[in-house]
Amino acid sequence: MPNVLKKIGFKMKKNNLLFIDCSEAGHCCDKKQYDEASLSEKIKMLLHMAFCKPCRKYASKNTKLTKLIEKSNLSSCPEEEKKNWKETIEKEISK
Amino acid sequence: MSTNKIDPTKWVDKYSDYLFNYTISKVNDRELANDLISETFLAGLKSMKNFKGEATERTWLISILKRKIIDQYRKNNSNKGRAEVKITYNENSNEGDWLEEQAPDRFDKTAEDVMENEELGVAILNCMDNLTEKQAQIFKMKTIDGFETETICKEFNITPSNLWVIIHRARTSLAKCLEKNWF
Numbered sequence: 001m002p003n004v005l006k007k008i009g010f011k012m013k014k015n016n017l018l019f020i021d022c023s024e025a026g027h028c029c030d031k032k033q034y035d036e037a038s039l040s041e042k043i044k045m046l047l048h049m050a051f052c053k054p055c056r057k058y059a060s061k062n063t064k065l066t067k068l069i070e071k072s073n074l075s076s077c078p079e080e081e082k083k084n085w086k087e088t089i090e091k092e093i094s095k
Numbered sequence: 096m097s098t099n100k101i102d103p104t105k106w107v108d109k110y111s112d113y114l115f116n117y118t119i120s121k122v123n124d125r126e127l128a129n130d131l132i133s134e135t136f137l138a139g140l141k142s143m144k145n146f147k148g149e150a151t152e153r154t155w156l157i158s159i160l161k162r163k164i165i166d167q168y169r170k171n172n173s174n175k176g177r178a179e180v181k182i183t184y185n186e187n188s189n190e191g192d193w194l195e196e197q198a199p200d201r202f203d204k205t206a207e208d209v210m211e212n213e214e215l216g217v218a219i220l221n222c223m224d225n226l227t228e229k230q231a232q233i234f235k236m237k238t239i240d241g242f243e244t245e246t247i248c249k250e251f252n253i254t255p256s257n258l259w260v261i262i263h264r265a266r267t268s269l270a271k272c273l274e275k276n277w278f
Contacts, residue, residue: 030263034237036244061270068273072216074239077115081129085136086107092140093103 020044022055029059033066101146101155106136110153112235114160116216121164131167135160215277222272226265233258234265 020028028045031037037045049056114135118128138159146155223231233251236242237258244255253261 026263027259030259030266033266034244061274062266065266065270065273068215068277069219069238072219073119074116074216074219075119076112076235076240077129077132081132082107082111085111085133086104088133089103089106089136089140092137 018044018047020048022052025049025052025055026058029062033062100148101143101152103140110156113153113220114156116220117157118160118164120216122167131160131163134163218273218277222269222276225268225272230261230265233261237262
């Protein structure tokens with residue numbers, strides 16, 4: 001929970017409608033990287049980040065990571081090829 | 096120093112994605128990459144006896160792959176030479192066509208782009224080594240292959256919140272590792 005709120009004696013209820021804690025904000029941020037966060041989650045996250053510097057930092061790092069992965073064009077090789085390779089290797093070994 | 100053992104039956108599962116991305120970054124052609132990797136595996140099998148266990152299996156395979164890639168470059172270059180001779184003496188060649196345009200050129204990006212991206216891909220894969228196997232697998236499926244959350248949950252028999260926790264841990268560790276090694 002943001003420190004500012006703690007200082008003014010704000011206590012958090014479970015399933016709070018507006019305020020969420022850092023771990024939940026982190027999860028919303030992760031979901032956002034895959035475009036899977038709902039509107040209410042996004043709003044809660046933004047509200048949380050308005051108070052919480054560490055979470056802002058985490059969000060910026062997280063976004064950077066997403067961009068890097070996109071930029072690197074990583075791809076896994078096709079399953080068919082993998083199968084072929086496995087078969088060839090097994091054949092060679094059994095020779 | 097502990098010696099590394101060699102186990103060809105696990106090569107494909109363990110290293111093919113790494114080798115694939117490495118090759119793609121060098122030759123920029125999927126089919127060629129596939130050919131080079133299968134050649135690498137075969138060459139690896141043949142020279143298994145020479146594996147001393149001083150390096151890890153992956154390093155050893157990469158060193159074979161590097162040789163294969165260099166051979167491929169040589170082949171391309173010798174083709175370039177031939178094209179030059181042909182075009183010089185070809186009377187039907189279209190005017191204004193430059194030699195460079197007709198010679199095979201594997202890179203359609205600027206040199207800087209290529210350099211940065213090839214290093215980046217390998218750096219990310221290296222950082223993924225720090226994750227646990229399950230984390231790496233799930234992260235790969237989710238981020239690189241772009242599977243739906245549901246599909247992954249079914250495959251690994253976990254709940255969505257489990258999945259997000261795993262993804263969160265993987266992302267945090269990757270971000271930390273890349274920060275150290277990349278920025």
